[in-house]
């Protein structure tokens with residue numbers, strides 16, 4: 448039997464969908480991590496970087512998404528992303544790398560060891576979830592393609608395919624969606640490329656088949672359905688920053704002391720608490736300060752928000 | 753007999769009071785949905801949005817009543833008070849969700865009102881509507897006389913503020929809020945005499 452990071456039940460091969468949608472309640476004892484290899488699913492190995500907080504349900508994680516390629520309402524991605532073709536999938540890797548080229552997803556994934564990373568996820572809109580991602584560290588991919596010494600930033604692009612992404616039929620954003628990280632942020636072990644959640648392949652609305660997850664930054668930095676990764680020597684243009692630089696900085700680290708101009712970032716609402724859910728305090732760097740605060744030593748985060 | 757006359761004749765037999773009973777039902781229904789999981793995984797924002805939308809729709813209907821009579825001969829004046837008061841009911845409910853379910857922290861409320869323009873504007877719209885709601889009764893109309901009509905011109909300020917509030921709170925420029933604002937401004941324009949002459953001609 449497969450026992451992953453909990454010992455009491457094994458949803459991935461024996462539990463009917465309906466039952467594991469309610470597993471949030473069962474998971475309050477999620478601290479009981481059992482490290483034995485999984486048989487079913489993707490088999491992401493447990494990680495010391497995972498939080499012990501109880502994850503949100505699959506229903507919550509897959510029905511409350513910002514993915515404007517599929518519409519602006521939170522339910523739109525769940526409704527409209529079903530038709531996205533994610534196989535075949537290629538990622539163009541270029542810029543200041545030793546081995547540029549178009550890499551097939553299967554090729555990219557061969558040889559990487561998948562881990563389960565249960566991370567806090569904090570949206571810039573002041574809501575949050577706990578998500579059990581499955582993925583691998585971005586640094587392993589970068590090492591493989593060879594980052595040249597002059598590279599300082601990593602730039603990402605989402606797929607543009609209006610036939611399958613109805614939101615792209617309108618110029619709501621300047622497609623493609625673009626994001627970027629400083630190279631040291633990209634190399635941090637917390638930064639992963641995710642291919643799954645709840646030990647199964649990523650649902651389309653969550654950014655299938657390959658997305659970035661940077662847990663100490665606001666969610667929009669964690670770009671979905673990636674088709675291009677480019678190493679650059681200059682800070683790349685990023686979508687929300689292009690639209691409104693005053694509201695969305697390049698760094699966009701979770702920071703309770705720097706408000707969004709239209710709402711406070713001091714607190715957040717954890718999805719799943721219902722109509723009377725209480726707000727909770729937002730943590731600096733979303734609680735990942737120990738791992739990432741050094742990256743920003745000496746920087747004025749009120750200016751470089 | 754023109755269609756409008758026939759409709760007017762029928763409507764004359766329909767009383768306005770059932771609106772006060774039927775009107776709040778959609779609000780109670782969405783509250784119930786929010787309680788029971790029918791508004792998705794984040795019911796607070798969803799409820800706040802639903803109530804704001806009901807309010808705005810009612811305000812638009814309320815603004816349309818005079819032009820409908822002037823240009824289409826349709827007489828719905830009898831229902832206008834109920835529509836206005838229902839809009840106010842939804843704004844109060846919208847505000848209550850914001851206060852008690854969304855923001856929660858009393859110390860943040862004032863900060864939000866002064867710091868966030870879309871809240872400032874929504875609040876301004878609410879404050880302007882308070883005297884209107886309080887004087888939407890026969891006694892006030894009698895008591896205030898011609899001043900009543902002057903006072904109720906505040907609608908022309910309050911409703912577009914509600915529309916602007918909607919435009920400001922969405923990310924980027926989205927079509928729906930702009931469409932509302934466009935309709936509101938159009939209905940207000942029909943109050944200008946020179947435009948009225950053009951439309952009638």
Ligand code: HEM
Nearest residue numbers: 801804805807808843847850871874875877878914918921
């Ligand atoms: C005339 C008065 C008002 C009208 C017509 C109105 C209408 C609306 C509408 C249509 C929405 C958006 C619904 C959607 O996106 O589907 C909205 C959202 C909202 N309104 Fe109002 N509103 C009014 C007054 C207020 C007041 C007084 C407050 C608080 C002081 C307020 C706070 C909010 C908030 C917090 C949101 C949601 C913003 C978000 O998504 O984060 N509104 N309102």
